[in-house]
Amino acid sequence: MMCIVSFAWKAHPKWQLVAIGNRDELHARPAESAHRWEDSDHLLAxxxxRAGGTWLGISEQGRFAVVTNLYGFGTPRPDRASRGDLLKDFLSGKGKYADIAAADYADFNPFNLITVTQGEARVHTNRPDKITKPLDHGVHGLSNGSIHQPWAKSPHLNEMLGQWIAKQSDDPVMLLDGLLDRNSYESRDPSSPVIQSDPEPENSAIFMCDPIYGTRCSTVVAIDHDGNGIFIERRFAPSGSAIGQTRLSFAWPTPG
Structure with a gap:
């Protein structure tokens, strides 16, 4: 799962969508880097x-999705469906969860989710209740906290993305450096609970450098108003050093 995401929707003069974020995970958990999937060649993720799903992806049929863990609701149950399958089915357009509006969110452990389809961006969550609602034009953030009470680091990443937009910068590659922030940000609400069993504390950094559980990759996705898009993934070793980068180009359908 991703652990922090900032998402700009129709807020930039060139880019209709800009999404940036870090995926924090056990370094020992195997994963394939961003690529065009052979079994769904319109899907990039x-x-x-291990589970076969994804945490962030793009479909050239005009869909985008990114998911984060949601902490504070107990230990995840291993018998639940993989949240990565929710994205895989939605993005590929086939499978049990292809229709995101009809998906049973009770099948999954807690999550926050942003989707784009048919020209509309929406945010979803399944704890404490199922919520799905449209996103206005602007910058929005997801973390491992509630969509109503994001963790303290989330506004800092949103601010960085907002400043990039305000400068009308048109090179999204520059945003990768902002995802390297290792400062810890204290919760604005001192009474906010931190579940000590969770691998990522609430006051953790945007970039987590840890040899066991840390930032595995940084991702930038940008799609311009003509539907031309880029997908950049920078990968990291347990030491925190960069070990590889992938850049993919794709195209969304243009409005008819």
């Missing part, structure tokens, strides 16, 4: 080698 990384892939979890």
């Amino acid at each position: 990384g892939r979890d080698s």
